[in-house]
Amino acid sequence: MKNKATTSTKPQLSTAIGTRPAxxxxxxxxxxxxxxxxxxxxxxxxxxxxxxxxxxxxxxxxxxxxxxxxxxxxxxxxxxxxxxxxxxxxxxxxxxxxxxxxxxxxxxxxxxRRITAALYFQCLQVRERLESQAISLAMGRIPADEIRALRTNILALDSSQQGSSHWQADDEIHGLFARASGNEMLADTIAHLRVLCRLFEVVDPFNRIEDDRKEHLAILDAYIAGDEKRADEAVLDHLRNLARYTLLRLSNGLVSDFG
Structure with missing residues (x-):
């Protein structure tokens, strides 16, 4: 007697995937x-x-x-x-x-993060060296039209208040020369130090709009003139004036927490 063919219960490949081509x-x-x-x-x-x-x-x-x-x-x-x-x-x-x-x-x-006055002054000291180097490296790299446009914006600042427009102009000036230096690490370090300084500054808003305006214009004018030495001196004067102003406020008790 012949054995019946065993019927497989497993689906055939063609059944599993249908008749679609591979x-x-x-x-x-x-x-x-x-x-x-x-x-x-x-x-x-x-x-x-x-x-x-x-x-x-x-x-x-x-x-x-x-x-x-x-x-x-x-x-x-x-x-x-x-x-x-x-x-x-x-x-x-x-x-x-x-x-x-x-x-x-x-x-x-x-x-x-809470920035003490002591750390603030340390940041300013480091910024003096780094930003002086940055503007020297940036000489001749920034189009004159860009500098003039920034100069116009600074002149238009409202001296009666210190708001976001002041900080924006401040960031633009200091960041501009740092970026134009061609040294990415230098630019990043300056940006970080500026943030730390600002964390201390906002504890007691400084009303230095007019002083900042004059000092910033002096930096831009020296750069436009291509006078590297004068530009370097203008940057140092700006940072040192800010340090003296802060120290004066500390001595008068207008800013607390020196430790």
């Missing part, structure tokens, strides 16, 4: 994988954008004195204020800690 199936699989990859990229991009927004907002709050030195950041309040989840906020706070604007208050929170 190339078509491969393209469909690649399309699915590509779609998943696009979704992941979109998710990562959204997370990165939220982190960047949180970083920029908190940094601005610190530099504009809405968050003061020594103040502990309440994560829950920041989440409500920024209207975002805790994850991008925490990533932003970690980044600000790395830049020296925040310090750990405890295992789960941060506080705004």
């Amino acid at each position: 190339r078509k199936l491969k393209n469909e699989l690649q399309s699915v994988l590509s779609s998943e990859s696009d979704d992941q990229n979109t998710s990562n991009e959204l997370s990165s954008n939220l982190t960047n927004r949180a970083y920029a907002t908190v940094r601005s709050l610190i530099l504009q004195r809405q968050l003061t030195g020594g103040e502990v950041l309440v994560e829950g309040r920041l989440v409500e204020r920024l209207q975002m989840s805790r994850t991008p906020l925490r990533e932003a706070l970690l980044r600000l800690e790395g830049e020296g604007l925040l310090v750990r208050a405890n295992a789960r929170s941060y506080s705004v």
Whole structure:
């Protein structure tokens, strides 16, 4: 008696994948994988954008004195204020800690870095050397039209108040020469020192608009004239005048905490 042929219960390959050609199936699989990859990229991009927004907002709050030195950041309040989840906020706070604007208050929170007057003066001393070097290296590298436009902006500053426009002009001048020096490490170091100085300055707003205006114009005029020595002296005069002004306020009790 002949044995009956054994019928396999396993689906044949053609049944599993249908009658579609192998190339078509491969393209469909690649399309699915590509779609998943696009979704992941979109998710990562959204997370990165939220982190960047949180970083920029908190940094601005610190530099504009809405968050003061020594103040502990309440994560829950920041989440409500920024209207975002805790994850991008925490990533932003970690980044600000790395830049020296925040310090750990405890295992789960941060506080705004508190700059003492002693550290402030140390930063100014280092800035004297670095910014003097920067403007020397930057000579002839910045278009005259750019310098003149900056000069016009400084002349237009309102001397009756010290607001964001003052800080913007200050950042533009000092940052311009640092970047034009061609030394990236020099520019990054100057930028960091300026942030530390500003953390101290915003504790008691300095009304130096007119003095700053004159000193900044002296720097720009010397640069336009191509006078490296005079430009260098103008930078040093500006930083040393700021140090003397701060010391005067300290001696008069207008600024506290020298330690």
